[in-house]
Amino acid sequence: MAVTFVGVRHHSPACARLVRDTIRRLRPAYVLVEGPADFNGRMDELLLGHEPPVAIYSYHRDAERVHASWTPFCAYSPEWVALTEGRAAGAEPRFIDLPAWHPAFADRGNRYADAELRYAEVAERLCREFAVDNTDVLWDHLFEIDTDDTARRLDAYFGLLRGEAEAGEDDAARESYMAGWIRAAEADAGDRPVVVVTGGFHKPALETLAGSGGTVWPDVPEPPEGSTGGSFLVPYSFRRLDAFTGYQSGMPSxxxxxxxxxxxxxxxxxxxxxxxxxxxxxxxxxxxxxxxxxxxxxxxxxxxxxxxxxxxxxxxxxxxxxxxxxxxxxxxxxxxxxxxxxxxxxxxxxxxxxxxxGTRVGRLHRDTPAPPLVHDATAELERLGLDRGGPVALTLTTPRGLERSRALHRMRVLAIPGVERRSGPATGADPVLEERWVVDVSDDGGRRMSALIEAGAYGPTLAAAAAAVLDERMTSAGRDMGGLADVLFDAALCGCADQSGRIAESIAAGIAGASDLAALGAVLEVALGLWRHDRVLGTARSPLLGTVVAEGVDRVLWLVEGVRGGPGPADLGRLRAVAAARDALVHASGPLGLDRDAALGVARRVAARTDVPPDLRGAAFGLGRALGDTADPVRAVRGAAGPETFGDWLAGLFALARQEVLDPATAILGVLDDLVGGMGDDDFLVALPALRQAFEFFPPRERETIALGLLERRGTRGSPRALLRTDGPPLLIAEARALEARVDRALHAAGLEATS
Structure with missing residues (x-):
């Protein structure tokens, strides 16, 4: 008997009907389906009786790449209908495509992504011919509504799309492999039919390739030595299938x-x-x-x-x-x-x-095997009392509180839905000893189970899987100091001591070549916080983190001294970097042997240069004060008082030395009051945006302290809190005042002053 080829569009009801009717009519010996051949040994598992949509999730990891792939099925997927109808008709269903880990799928996260880009020119011509907007509308017009003679019209359609185009290297490898399965099935079937269901793009090539060659069942390729991989069934959802939410099937809605x-x-x-x-x-x-x-x-x-x-x-x-x-x-x-x-x-x-x-979510049969991580996570959350929904408050200083925190952070790092941290340590610099979480265990949409199954690719336990994800993130970050800082802090929160050490080694190795001051500052801030405070997280006084801090301070100061530029908005990232260096010099100079005198020299030189951005000059002056410099602050403030630069200079000062401003002994508040009060309306309007940004460095209570000081300086009694309130946006009020002043000047020039 001949082989019957059915070319389909993935997730097309019209194609699913054609496949169903063909199998019922022919009752073949084999039904061969485009899908991962390495799953053939688990076909009984796939056909247990799940409620689609479901998907085969495949993963592969080696030293060069991490690859995840999905083979999704819904009730009207031609491939799903082929498998279920084939089994019902007594046929043996088999997948015949290369495994998902194969390099032919290196650029695909979804096996059934359409290939429209390969024949875009033909598709566009057809859309113009039929006066429709796109291939989705064209497809419905040709096949989904009018179901007469579907097979003939599909052959014509896919033949026109494929035309004389040569398959790319990846598709050629896949088609050659699938053809081997077709020849072997035909030889084994004897006088019984064989039905082949593949994407329509492949059908013309397979009809040609299947006509010659060997008839032995192809071997299923094994992953390269040293790599890990596997496949599991996961619940899928219509949201994940919809082209309007990013799925590449080409079939929306x-x-x-x-x-x-x-x-x-x-x-x-x-x-x-x-x-x-x-x-x-x-x-x-x-x-x-x-x-x-x-x-x-x-x-x-x-x-x-x-x-x-x-x-x-x-x-x-x-x-x-x-x-x-x-x-x-x-x-x-x-x-x-x-x-x-x-x-x-x-x-x-x-x-x-x-x-x-739609909102439909698939459901796996209760007998479906799950990766070990699913069982470990379920048992671990139950043991720690985290298997019930609602708010969770944790105290990190108790062994149980710390253990529960680490379990939740591992879930967070693995991107498992249903765990959300509302408060807790932010960067390692804050000695916060409590966390608040909200745990949702309802999983109505099946997202949590799917995510746990997919995360099983990383390891059999929460600890092992989180560690593998952190390793992957560390590799992806490369020499990105900001990215490494985030990974380092997450490793500490997850209790992954081995990862913390390796990440710190990567950071230490990359500091010498780091050029991004803001990112380097983020690393220094996290490393210093973990080194100073985190006895709870097990990183306090770590020699390796101490090395990161010491080398980070030197590199920050070296980069700061090389910055040049004119007026411009304050760079909050580099101000945080200088502040992190200040904290290290103030709190860790003795144990780590940091050179405060050398740092003070850098601060003085940068503060005195006129070709350095004003925010950095202000920060350098503030750093000097924090390190004990006795330079006259009043003179320094007056020297930076130009309207275009004053606010940015103050932003740098406030970022490094807020307490200096609040200390009455320094008289800085009085100088600021005199300088701002002496500005004309136009100058004040120029300076105001940067001034407002600068004073954002003070929390509300400290702003009230400043307002009280200004009231006392003027001998005025009143509420400092009321002084901080305005009847409208401050910038709008200042612009209105400047406009009124210009109008008054224009009236005066014309001799039209108002008289009382």
């Missing part, structure tokens, strides 16, 4: 196609009109019975106008928009293009897209 598969286009359109209206009403958007009737009438009219025997997806959507949206639309309707729903779409359009996308 999965709920629409599910309804189309189950009841046909008439029933799908009728049910989804009601769903859209219900969603809009739930969001307090007025939709009357007349609007509902209008939507149905307009949908029917568009269906007839476009020559469809029943409403297509875009007939439904366009009818809904015409009936329910009265405003002007600022952007194209999303179904007239391809890809994610763009931000700023009309709220009614968003609800239409969401209704047709």
């Amino acid at each position: 999965p709920e629409y196609y599910q309804r189309l598969w189950e009841g046909g286009p008439e029933e799908a359109a009728s049910a989804l009109i009601e769903t859209v209206v219900a969603r809009l009403r739930e969001r307090r958007q007025v939709v009357s019975t007349a609007d509902l009737i209008a939507a149905r009438t307009l949908t029917d009219g568009l269906t007839r106008l476009r020559g469809h025997r029943a409403p297509a997806r875009t007939d439904l959507l366009d009818g809904l928009v015409s009936a329910l949206v009265n405003d002007d639309l600022d952007q194209r309707l999303p179904w007239t293009s391809w890809g994610r729903l763009a931000p700023g779409a009309h709220p009614a359009v968003v609800e239409m897209v969401a209704a047709l996308g």
